[in-house]
Amino acid sequence: NDETYMNFALDLAVSASGQTSPNPLVGAVIVKNNQIVGMGAHLKAGTPHAEVHAVRMAGDQAQGATAYVTLEPCSHYGRTPPCADLLIESRVDRVVVASVDPNPEVKGRGIEKLKAAGITVEVGVLKEKADKINSFFFHYMKTATPYVTLKAAATLDGKTASYTGSSKWITGERAREDVHLNRMKHDAILIGAGTAAADDPSLNVRLDHAFRQPVRIILDTSLRTSPTAKMLHDKGAPVWIICGSGADEKRKQALEAAGADIIKLQEETITIPVLLGKLGEKNIQSLYVEGGAAVHGSFLDAAAFQELHYYIAPKLIGGKTAFPVFGGRGIALMEEAAELVVESTETLGEDMKITAFPKKG
């Protein structure tokens, strides 16, 4: 029964998917005498938390009721007063929590407050499901770096272009639409300077119902990107260009003049851990890495990804010197290969999509 209500609270939370960043998805339900008396979800950063809506709706009915919240109620004064205090004032008897808030400012303190006020608190109901809907947020809170989704599209034989470089299009319409959906879910999209130069892509979300455009990031050690790149002139999302310490100052100014934000690292070359730390500082909680091969190779070599979206076109390109989907250095011994746990295999038009996670040591 607790699970039924928590499931509903999770449905409420998920209804706001993609619109709460940098805040997590949260849902709340208040139940008295087996009847729902309040419900709410957090809808957008800067607006009330889920608990506020639910308590408001419940009014007097909250007294003696049970509150179901998908994430531990906050305990600190942010843009809003702490929800833990609100629940105490509402005089609920019992609070059921799916997950403890990994935010170092909360992390159990909300629960402590509730308990100190004599409220029965149960933690862990549908925890796994609750963690999954906020996987970006949880990862970011624990590591201070973005959750990385590698997105790759290749032929069945693992190639992205023929030996001559011919490449458009590997996958079909439905797969590309899925890519746009996934772009919108992330805070930022990342490509390498090579891809930027070769394809001059706009990297925006082309969906009728798009409501946000993630930051576009180019890894470009020596600022080779042209100030006339399409991305810089479409007045869409910001463009960030990451470069090494030796990047030419004039090129930097030209790109800045064209509208780019240049992030010059202290190191001469870009390494993935440093990059992710920097993006974390800039509040990027989730990163969608679109390649090309060298960039994918770097993330693979650094074992720096949390999820893999691999689109397979039912084609063979062949060719010893054709372009492989993953470049970089690669592993030396088979025992070192990155092992994956396949979560799902879908069919998208003629293509296949494999969603996988790195196997945990």
Add this chain to the structure above:
Amino acid sequence: NDETYMNFALDLAVSASGQTSPNPLVGAVIVKNNQIVGMGAHLKAGTPHAEVHAVRMAGDQAQGATAYVTLEPCSHYGRTPPCADLLIESRVDRVVVASVDPNPEVKGRGIEKLKAAGITVEVGVLKEKADKINSFFFHYMKTATPYVTLKAAATLDGKTASYTGSSKWITGERAREDVHLNRMKHDAILIGAGTAAADDPSLNVRLDHAFRQPVRIILDTSLRTSPTAKMLHDKGAPVWIICGSGADEKRKQALEAAGADIIKLQEETITIPVLLGKLGEKNIQSLYVEGGAAVHGSFLDAAAFQELHYYIAPKLIGGKTAFPVFGGRGIALMEEAAELVVESTETLGEDMKITAFPKKG
């Protein structure tokens, strides 16, 4: 109702899978007054045809009955007298045939004979299914070359070895067992000289219930293969080594002394069409191509395969210079990529198996 009986005849045919080569699978059922009065299957080359068993079982009951045969009854004197004649003598009224025999010696003549004798003949009942169970035979009869199954096993990113050459084992136990099952289904297995030298494989069928060992073929233009190769000394199936016209005579003699059959082509280099023509002459109806990359690349470049078995291990190797599953020259333009129709996607242990066919122009 015709379909019900033909389905049963197909079940009878299929029960002898793998044991009739070079003959096709054939089943026969004789039905009188809605009751089965005879049934049979062809079990092995040199033994009676399906119709012979069925007519024998039916005895007098065949008179006025309907015979269901999955392949057109033969019309020529082979090791046995023609089945068309036998059916006429049995005095059946009606013969239902799934597929016309593609064998140039039959090809409609059996049906003609039956019709000439006043028997009603219906052709095409469950034809597609009947053709499928004899896909090797049909292809061979039409082209005089073997049906080619390409078997490839790679990581998700299409690689078979790391940049250092480390490769064992890509796939797991269950996938390897499936490979042994498929080896047994084919008349011959083919690898390149490189793979032969690197792995020194035995290429036999390692299954408890194995009842035949296909011919092992090495593509080896200049006869680099060592006379001490394991394959030559295990007293299993024959080993054929295909070489170019310039291959050294001494090496040839050494290999022959070690037990190999050397097939010297008239051309200096081995081309796939010539190879397949030669194997066709030698009654190889089906060929299982196990690679490596260069061999796979050659078959792909020549568009010379009828089926693809692609095993995917849920791993990433990465590396710009790691070994790709398909080598060769490869296509130049994406429009030329070999498009595939995926028939099935299976899970074998942790691995995935994709079975596909080239898309028909």
Add this chain to the structure above:
Amino acid sequence: NDETYMNFALDLAVSASGQTSPNPLVGAVIVKNNQIVGMGAHLKAGTPHAEVHAVRMAGDQAQGATAYVTLEPCSHYGRTPPCADLLIESRVDRVVVASVDPNPEVKGRGIEKLKAAGITVEVGVLKEKADKINSFFFHYMKTATPYVTLKAAATLDGKTASYTGSSKWITGERAREDVHLNRMKHDAILIGAGTAAADDPSLNVRLDHAFRQPVRIILDTSLRTSPTAKMLHDKGAPVWIICGSGADEKRKQALEAAGADIIKLQEETITIPVLLGKLGEKNIQSLYVEGGAAVHGSFLDAAAFQELHYYIAPKLIGGKTAFPVFGGRGIALMEEAAELVVESTETLGEDMKITAFPKKG
């Protein structure tokens, strides 16, 4: 896309199942720029309507937004001011409605008001689903009589007791639990005086999470029911006894003294249409008829039911004079048999449950 949001609004509505009577279930979602800015459900009669919660949550964001409501917004001053006015004030641009409110006091007037205010209104999105969740309410509003669910439990051969009258228990635990769930969904439960006398049942909802107890009704033309009946003394839900005009006044007083509400009809015998009219007047929107055979027979003879829950125990009782599940007069000719549309067949423990509806002429 409209369907996605309406589906969510329906989920919100359904979350309050069983707790809103006599009001219908209603959900509302407000969406701006493809993001949810408000949501709500009607939770209980006397508390705010769904639209009120949603508009409150949206605040300023409602301006220019689209509101999704599962039922036409109300247009009349009830316990709360009209939701149509509220939506107009909130300055939403567009309202999507699943179903027109069948309440004669609304019936299109809410929509008119919105349109008159220049708001785009779309009606009918997921109408069928929206009508289904409020089937009781819709039926009641259209007919002024309760929605009748006949509940019957019998052996496979359609009997409820052996020739000796032995009957307990026909069905098992799981089926009985399902009956309790369905009791709770209805405003009232009805049995005949015979069943009341024979079983002396309590007719309450025995579920841990029960939050309401429906009115218990006995059809008892001549007030044969004993003033000591269990039902009258358990301080549960009200007990209504329906009697004919000739019922004895002393018996009436005795039963009233015991706590029953006696509803004396103007006719000598109870007919189903009169009964349903009377219950309609008393705001009973849904009636769960539990039998026995004579009562079921009367409802069947009057073609007065909207739904049938038929539980089958996998047993045979047999016997020419055993008790049939449906009594009454019954049809005379097979052409007159009540034809049913089976909606679902479920397995409940060892028993089977068939849910069916009368076939529409």
Add this chain to the structure above:
Amino acid sequence: NDETYMNFALDLAVSASGQTSPNPLVGAVIVKNNQIVGMGAHLKAGTPHAEVHAVRMAGDQAQGATAYVTLEPCSHYGRTPPCADLLIESRVDRVVVASVDPNPEVKGRGIEKLKAAGITVEVGVLKEKADKINSFFFHYMKTATPYVTLKAAATLDGKTASYTGSSKWITGERAREDVHLNRMKHDAILIGAGTAAADDPSLNVRLDHAFRQPVRIILDTSLRTSPTAKMLHDKGAPVWIICGSGADEKRKQALEAAGADIIKLQEETITIPVLLGKLGEKNIQSLYVEGGAAVHGSFLDAAAFQELHYYIAPKLIGGKTAFPVFGGRGIALMEEAAELVVESTETLGEDMKITAFPKKG
């Protein structure tokens, strides 16, 4: 692996369904070196047993092979010499048997013979499946009485006719077709004299592919059946009329003159056990009881059925005095109700078919 071959032998056996009575279905497969060298099925009483066909097909290849037989090989000289001897002569090494032959003339003797000859025998592979395909035969061999299938068709409320007796048609086309299929599977069909008088049915198998017509049996204690009954004049299957010892001799002669076989019992009234014993003597292995209510009631009261086919029309007839599907005396106490195990629930057009078996004590 043994299961694979036994499954194929069972497929062979089942291909002759309905055409072997009074013999059981039997299939045989002979396997050598993992290849099938012989196969066969018993097709009709009086023709060779399955083993004979399979051994003939195998020829010399039988030596050292394994024979799979779905029923113990026979050990006695019947119309054919014993199959146990044949297998010994064929020099097979090993015999795998699904079920021991329940025929008192065999019952293990065949297996003994094989073992005595030094052959390895394994018994019980896929026994359950093998028993199921010969359920009639096994029951008959064990009890010397026919396997009884009760077939009933009623409305959802367990009625077969309205209070006026109106009854045609309860079920639809598809259900009736299924009845014809099941008639053909049984050796005899049985109805009561009442049904015979009321409906004057022909009780034959009306299917395009019918190949046998079961004996038609009327239970008619005092020979009320008219000598002009349709059944007696259609030159279809035999008609047997069972009567009590007091039946009028003149009526008997008139019916015999009309073509009926009259079976006069020694008792005045017909009891089910005596009836079944008599039918067993007359080699009826399977009996399909079609009713009416009194007959069904008698079989139920006597607990004398092995299978129930219950067709439900989605209709309600109602009526205290409408006709119930099961008549007879019936059980007195609910604890005595015949409990059933439902094997399957199918949809046939608008109707439902429930196949059930009596629960084993």
